[in-house]
Amino acid sequence: MITTKIPESEAELIARAQALAGLTLGEIARQEKIKIPKNLNKEKGWIGLLLEQVLGASAGSKPIPDFPHLGVELKTIPIDRHGKPLETTFVCVAPLTGLVGATWQNSHIKNKLSKVLWVPVISERIIPVADRIVGTPFLWSPSVEEEQLLAQDWQELTDMIVLGEVENIHGKHGQILQLRPKAANSQAKTKAFNKNGKPFMTLPRGFYLKTAFTQQLINRFLRIN
DNA sequence: ATCTGATCATTG
DNA sequence: CAATGATCAGAT
Numbered sequence: 688m689i690t691t692k693i694p695e696s697e698a699e700l701i702a703r704a705q706a707l708a709g710l711t712l713g714e715i716a717r718q719e720k721i722k723i724p725k726n727l728n729k730e731k732g733w734i735g736l737l738l739e740q741v742l743g744a745s746a747g748s749k750p751i752p753d754f755p756h757l758g759v760e761l762k763t764i765p766i767d768r769h770g771k772p773l774e775t776t777f778v779c780v781a782p783l784t785g786l787v788g789a790t791w792q793n794s795h796i797k798n799k800l801s802k803v804l805w806v807p808v809i810s811e812r813i814i815p816v817a818d819r820i821v822g823t824p825f826l827w828s829p830s831v832e833e834e835q836l837l838a839q840d841w842q843e844l845t846d847m848i849v850l851g852e853v854e855n856i857h858g859k860h861g862q863i864l865q866l867r868p869k870a871a872n873s874q875a876k877t878k879a880f881n882k883n884g885k886p887f888m889t890l891p892r893g894f895y896l897k898t899a900f901t902q903q904l905i906n907r908f909l910r911i912n
Numbered sequence: 913a914t915c916t917g918a919t920c921a922t923t924g
Numbered sequence: 925c926a927a928t929g930a931t932c933a934g935a936t
Contacts, residue, residue: 728920728932731917731920731932732919733933739917749935749936763917775927777919780914780916812919867929870914
């Protein structure tokens with residue numbers, strides 16, 4: 688971010704991302720003069736931050752797209768050598784309050800997922816971080832069908848939150864989206880409302896895309912390209 | 913505490 | 925061995 692030029696167009700961003708395909712994280716980190724961790728135990732977001740920097744993301748930790756002028760969100764996705772996602776994909780924190788009048792259309796998550804540059808990284812744990820290879824990036828926007836599914840899941844999960852049932856939500860709710868803890872630890876607390884409309888403190892949650900869904904995206908783009 | 917970036921690690 | 929709950933670092 689400090690020395691990398693911000694991409695001026697979507698085409699430039701994609702070109703820059705495609706230029707990374709086939710490179711190892713070690714090669715990219717050396718180029719950026721970033722120290723490579725032995726594992727990701729203590730730096731779980733390291734790969735994402737590395738790619739943000741080399742691609743010129745400018746949003747920092749602000750709650751806006753990584754490339755605000757392009758409306759593009761950057762997401763790295765760990766895959767195995769066959770292209771299978773190794774983890775669910777965190778999207779954003781789930782609001783547990785202030786949901787009166789909330790709609791899918793005006794939701795933070797809808798905005799975040801409107802245009803995503805996916806950068807797969809072959810990231811099996813047995814492969815040293817420095818030797819992990821960047822795959823072929825692809826730009827994705829939800830199809831009508833995909834957005835329908837996202838909106839449906841968002842509505843179901845949001846309805847439960849509004850009804851004070853956030854603590855009854857489990858990973859199986861939602862077809863492609865799920866709600867799970869997203870916090871520093873299990874002691875973290877944020878405000879929510881119970882069934883009687885009374886405030887109480889609960890674990891912060893986030894929206895995640897299930898691996899079956901991201902697998903479909905990868906399959907589709909690998910087939911077309 | 914809350915948001916960004918996510919993956920770890922225990923469990924079923 | 926996938927899935928769900930737990931966790932780590934940094935900026936604000």
